[in-house]
């Protein structure tokens with residue numbers, strides 16, 4: 143009897159130790175704050191990162207593009223570097239909260255899914271999306287531009303945890319208002335898929351954020367990029 147009591151005591155002590163260990167691990171988990179850098183003296187855009195982006199693209203033989211499209215891509219790359227490096231982008235994304243883009247099927251394994259949103263359950267904090275989107279100072283995107291038959295409803299696509307963005311050619315026209323800005327927003331959306339976020343439309347209605355497209359991480363990142371570029375354009379910082 144005494145021996146059983148002693149064993150129980152040992153088990154109890156061990157479980158308290160394990161409990162306190164995991165608790166202290168939780169408490170000491172590093173809260174990564176983005177490194178704050180001084181704004182460049184000649185730029186009104188405040189930066190919190192120094193993001194470098196490489197863009198490569200291929201064009202299928204049946205696709206049609208403006209003759210100046212290489213310049214558009216160059217400008218799009220610059221804009222994405224500016225936005226992803228900026229305090230405006232970080233601050234706006236931090237304010238948002240997204241639904242679980244892998245609710246019905248969690249096959250995306252290219253990063254550790256982090257929740258911690260403001261709605262109890264499986265919502266994702268904007269900070270988690272931001273951290274997953276830009277874990278390093280440099281990243282690259284590879285794009286294939288193609289003609290997609292007569293389909294003019296989809297700008298393009300990318301697979302969750304994939305490596306390549308598909309962009310349909312029909313909307314890549316100089317008549318498109320601020321083409322480089324629109325392309326930046328589109329590639330930001332698709333790049334969010336590459337970082338693991340899907341469009342999950344089957345989140346249960348019991349969850350408040352379930353049916354709101356604005357709570358989708360890929361649409362959210364695209365929207366924030368668009369909003370930041372609109373703000374800078376209105377302020378005369380970019381054209």
Ligand SMILES: [Zn+2]
Nearest residue numbers: 331335341360
């Ligand atoms: Zn999408």
